[in-house]
Amino acid sequence: MFDNLTDRLSSTLKKIKGQGRLTEDNIKDTLREVRLALLEADVALPVVTDFIEQVRVGALGQAVQTSLTPGQAMTKLVQAELVKVMGAANEGLNLRAVPPVVILLAGLQGAGKTTTVAKLGRWLQQTQKKKVGVVSVDVYRPAAIKQLQTLADDLSLTFFESDVSQKPVDIAKAAIDAAKRKFLDVIIVDTAGRLHVDADMMAEIKALHAAINPIETLF
Ligand SMILES: Nc1nc2c(ncn2[C@@H]2O[C@H](COP(=O)(O)OP(=O)(O)O)[C@@H](O)[C@H]2O)c(=O)[nH]1
Ligand SMILES: [Mg+2]
Known part of the structure; x- marks a missing residue:
């Protein structure tokens, strides 16, 4: 995504390099493109709108330093x-809560959630010296649960079983209880x-x- x-x-931003100075007009074009880039990267609309407004106000309110080209000035504003x-x-990560600290991974299909669970688990275990358990509430694809189990076994993370007949909330609650014990x-x-358009999901x-009240939710 990045x-x-x-x-x-x-x-x-390259497009405005070499242009003489920042004008209302070329700022408008650039901002439009930046806006599209952010929307294409699935950034939420209110965040994008606010972002664009901040950059616009910054661009208009500020005299471009003579050492910078307009393109560089604009790049600097967007970067900041x-x-x-x-x-x-x-x-x-906020880990200063009553253990077991619950971390929830959410996101699009194929975004790398399961891989991230394993990587994060490994990092917490090896670097942070935490005892880490993992559980899958992906009851739609049995292979997804198996995938996590394989990764957990490879990395010696505690794996909590689940199966497709269970409800996600029940699986998660049972795993948290087991992790406590x-x-x-x-x-x-x-x-x-x-997908955010899938109301049921x-x-x-x-x-x-709401049921497991995670200390961190990662997307
Ligand atoms: N190149 C690359 N591939 C990744 C990365 N993370 C996950 N993948 C691959 O992307 C695919 C989907 O990852 P997965 O963790 O199963 O995504 P999930 O559907 O969100 O759980 C798999 O083939 C992973 O091996 C990453 O950081 N870099
Ligand atoms: Mg997965």
Whole structure:
């Protein structure tokens, strides 16, 4: 996702390189392209609208330094705003809660959720010295549960069984209880991929989120 966004943004910003100065007009064109790039990268509309407005106000309100070309000035503004939106500090995961700390992975099909569960689990276990359990509530594809199990076995993460006849909320709650009994520090819940336009699946993740109250939800 970030690669696509990077490509789009660089070609957009290249277009105004070499132009004499920032005008209402070429800012408008550039902002339109940046807006499209962000929307194509699935950034939420309110975030995009706010982002564009911030950059626009910054561009119009600020005299371009003589050492910068208009393209560079615009790049700088977009970059500064991106840093602001993404979070200027590199924040760590919040693990200072009563264990087991619950982390929920949500997102699109094929986005890399299951792989991320495994990578995150490994990192927490090896680097952070946490006892980590993983569980899959993807009851739509038996292979998805098996995929997580294989990864968990390879990485020596505690794997909690689930099967497609169970409800996601029940699976997650049972796994959290089991993690408590095993004195695990963290439990990572892998979910089925979903689109925000799928109302049933969105209701499901909402219910799951409400039921297990994760300390972190990663998309
Ligand atoms: N190149 C690359 N491939 C990845 C990465 N993460 C996951 N994948 C691959 O993308 C595919 C989908 O990943 P998966 O974790 O199953 O996605 P999920 O459907 O969201 O659970 C798999 O073939 C993964 O091997 C990554 O960081 N880089
Ligand atoms: Mg998966």
